[in-house]
Amino acid sequence: MxxxxxxxxxxxxxxxxxxxxxxxxxxxxxxxxSSKAINSNAQTALEEFEKATTTIKRxxxxxxKKDDEENKLENVTNPEELLNNLTPEPEEPVEEPAEPEKVYxxxxxxxxxxxxxxxxxxxxxxxxxxKRSLEIAVTIAYGPGLNEVGNTVIFGHNYRNGLFFxxxxxxxxxxxxxxxxxKGETIxxxxxxxxxxxxxxxxxxxxxTEGKREISLQTCTDDSSGRIIIWAREK
Numbered sequence: 539m540x541x542x543x544x545x546x547x548x549x550x551x552x553x554x555x556x557x558x559x560x561x562x563x564x565x566x567x568x569x570x571x572s573s574k575a576i577n578s579n580a581q582t583a584l585e586e587f588e589k590a591t592t593t594i595k596r597x598x599x600x601x602x603k604k605d606d607e608e609n610k611l612e613n614v615t616n617p618e619e620l621l622n623n624l625t626p627e628p629e630e631p632v633e634e635p636a637e638p639e640k641v642y643x644x645x646x647x648x649x650x651x652x653x654x655x656x657x658x659x660x661x662x663x664x665x666x667x668x669k670r671s672l673e674i675a676v677t678i679a680y681g682p683g684l685n686e687v688g689n690t691v692i693f694g695h696n697y698r699n700g701l702f703f704x705x706x707x708x709x710x711x712x713x714x715x716x717x718x719x720x721k722g723e724t725i726x727x728x729x730x731x732x733x734x735x736x737x738x739x740x741x742x743x744x745x746x747t748e749g750k751r752e753i754s755l756q757t758c759t760d761d762s763s764g765r766i767i768i769w770a771r772e773k
Contacts, residue, residue, distance in 0.1 A: 573701055580675055583643040583662045584651060590639040591722030638720040646671040650684040652692065653716040657705040663717075667693060676702055679756070680743045684719040689752045691743050696758040696766075703757035706766050715770050717753060727753055727770035734764045742767050 641648040646664040653660045663684060667677040672695055681690030694703035711729050718724040735742075742754055755768040 573697075573699055576674060576701060579643065580661050583641060583648055583675070584660070586641045587648045587651060587662060587718075590641050591718065591720065593639065644670065644674055646675075646677075649678055650720060651716075651718040652676060653718075654709070654713070655716075656713050657708060659702070659705075661694075661702065663692060681754075684717050685721075685723055685725045685751055687747065687749060687751055689743065689745055689747055689754055691754045691756060694755065694757050696760065696762075698760055703755060703766075706755060706757050706768060707760070709768060714773075715753065715755070725751060726773050727751075728773050729768055729770045731767075731769040733767055734759060735767055737763075737765055739765065742769070747771070 641662075643662055643664060646666070646668070648662045649665045650663045651660070652663050662675045664671040664675045664677045667679045671677045672693060676692055676694035678684070679691045679693045682688040684690060694706075695701070696704045696706070698704055709729060709732065711732065713729045715727045715729065716724055717727060742756075745752075751772040753770050755766075755770075757766050758764070759766055
């Protein structure tokens with residue numbers, strides 16, 4: 539009888555261990571597949587965003603060339619030189635730069651792109667800030683907008699698996715953050731301050747940037763008890 543009880547106990551322990559192992563494998567398997575799907579969707583959104591901003595940059599470049607030609611003629615004072623600069627072809631109508639083509643990810647507008655070389659972050663920046671938009675990318679939470687003068691706050695989850703701002707704790711003063719806006723302009727920001735604070739502390743959101751463009755990144759600590767705040771300003 540003792541042997542039977544011992545055998546039954548071992549069988550129960552074995553079953554529990556097998557269930558636990560399967561649960562752990564299932565959890566990490568789901569997490570891996572979920573992370574892969576998020577990164578794939580983010581990459582698709584970034585490709586669409588790149589196409590949209592390429593059109594804007596091309597139109598802006600063409601407009602700049604026309605402005606340069608007009609300025610060149612305005613600076614000519616010699617009548618003979620003016621005639622030499624005139625072309626016989628009729629002038630083409632000046633085209634205004636196209637409005638940015640809006641790109642969406644699950645219904646949330648892609649306002650730009652954030653890249654952090656040190657932690658290999660490369661994600662769309664979405665708006666508005668909401669539960670679902672934070673689950674699929676990072677979001678603008680406060681401020682004038684990407685690459686605008688002032689402080690723009692960007693939220694991102696810390697899933698402790700490499701996604702989004704999970705590795706922000708590994709960043710340091712002097713590290714670079716690249717932000718591309720809907721006009722296709724990319725600004726490099728340099729981290730100059732990092733600290734942890736409480737979840738209810740929003741004092742960093744409003745600050746005098748002295749006419750500079752700045753960004754703030756916010757994410758949770760690994761135990762979710764606090765918040766990691768990063769300040770960066772344009773170089």
